[in-house]
Amino acid sequence: xxxxxxxxxxxxxxxxxxxxxxxxxxxxxxxxxxxxxxxxxxxxxxxxxxxxxxxxxxxxxxxxxxxxxxxxxxxxxxxxxxxxxxxxxxxxxxxxxxxxxxxxxxxxxxxxx
Numbered sequence: 001x002x003x004x005x006x007x008x009x010x011x012x013x014x015x016x017x018x019x020x021x022x023x024x025x026x027x028x029x030x031x032x033x034x035x036x037x038x039x040x041x042x043x044x045x046x047x048x049x050x051x052x053x054x055x056x057x058x059x060x061x062x063x064x065x066x067x068x069x070x071x072x073x074x075x076x077x078x079x080x081x082x083x084x085x086x087x088x089x090x091x092x093x094x095x096x097x098x099x100x101x102x103x104x105x106x107x108x109x110x111x112x113x
Contacts, residue, residue, distance in 0.1 A: 008082035008090035019081035028064035
């Protein structure tokens with residue numbers, strides 16, 4: 001089992017959701033997050049035409065756990081739906097999960113996903 005965490009632009013949530021559903025992934029959650037990556041912030045236009053740099057930018061964090069054989073399809077679904085070609089498109093992190101337990105039934109392992 002793999003945990004896939006993706007950070008991407010908030011305006012891409014709908015496209016990413018549709019892409020994941022098309023790839024057969026139905027279990028995932030989102031969080032709105034704020035942070036700084038390699039781009040080191042964004043230029044923001046203030047009132048009366050001024051500009052300032054905001055060091056943190058708003059992103060969306062998606063988390064899902066999938067079986068190993070779905071990794072490539074899920075990563076491709078997220079990349080294709082979230083890529084704009086601009087700096088700040090995001091990152092995807094993939095980590096191994098040793099176990100999963102469904103609280104309601106007590107099932108464990110991949111059947112609990």
